[in-house]
Amino acid sequence: MKLDRLEFIGVVVEDLEEGVRRFSEVFGMDFDIVDTTQLNIQAADGVVPDERAPQSGMRVALDATGTFELVEVEGMEEGFRNVHFRVDDIEAAIKELSTRGMRLVRQFVVGGMKEAIFAAEDLYGIRVCLLEYEGDSLGDAMRRSA
Numbered sequence: 001m002k003l004d005r006l007e008f009i010g011v012v013v014e015d016l017e018e019g020v021r022r023f024s025e026v027f028g029m030d031f032d033i034v035d036t037t038q039l040n041i042q043a044a045d046g047v048v049p050d051e052r053a054p055q056s057g058m059r060v061a062l063d064a065t066g067t068f069e070l071v072e073v074e075g076m077e078e079g080f081r082n083v084h085f086r087v088d089d090i091e092a093a094i095k096e097l098s099t100r101g102m103r104l105v106r107q108f109v110v111g112g113m114k115e116a117i118f119a120a121e122d123l124y125g126i127r128v129c130l131l132e133y134e135g136d137s138l139g140d141a142m143r144r145s146a
Contacts, residue, residue, distance in 0.1 A: 003085040003093075007131055007138070008062065008069035010081035016072035020061045023068060031061040031070065032139040039142060042109040062139050082117070082127035090114045090132040102128060112144035 013019030020031045036058055061070040071081060087093040094104060094116050102118040109115075113133040120127045133141035 003087070005086045007066055007084040007086040009067065009083055010069045010071055010127070010129070012076050012078050012081045013070050013072055014078055016059050016061055016070060019070045019072070023063070023070065027063075027067075029063040029065060029068065031063050032137070033059060033061045034139050034142055035059050036110065036142075039110050044107045066138075080126075082120075082129050084115075084129040084131050086131045086133075088132065090116055090130050093130050093132075097128070097130075110142045113138060113141040 011019070016033065020033065023029055024031065058071055058073040060072075063069075069084065085093075094107075097118060098104060102122045104116060105119050106117045107115065108117075112135075113131060115132075116130040118128040118130075122128075131138065135141055
């Protein structure tokens with residue numbers, strides 16, 4: 001398995017609307033804001049605790065080009081958070097990364113999207129996330145009924 005479909009680079013911002021304004025101003029991007037507190041999120045813990053996971057819902061903004069995911073989480077420090085790779089078979093990708101020494105910390109199902117998050121400590125402080133969903137829009141997949 002080769003992770004060659006980089007989907008998003010995750011960045012924590014203190015104020016989502018300001019982050020969207022600034023990234024749009026600098027890079028000319030359009031964002032789709034998704035309030036995950038309004039969605040049905042099913043989560044399962046992995047093999048190690050996720051110290052960087054929010055304790056409650058968060059809001060995200062997804063840029064239409066698939067470059068940036070801006071995340072607003074109360075109390076979390078601004079800056080680089082993670083990289084997302086889109087995969088066709090999330091279970092196979094989880095097994096593959098696990099054999100490469102990556103430890104799964106959490107899995108989510110949000111609407112029609114599946115996500116797996118691996119421990120940042122296993123790759124120089126970078127959280128690796130896998131995404132599996134149908135269609136062209138992650139935001140639409142998250143809002144879709146499961």
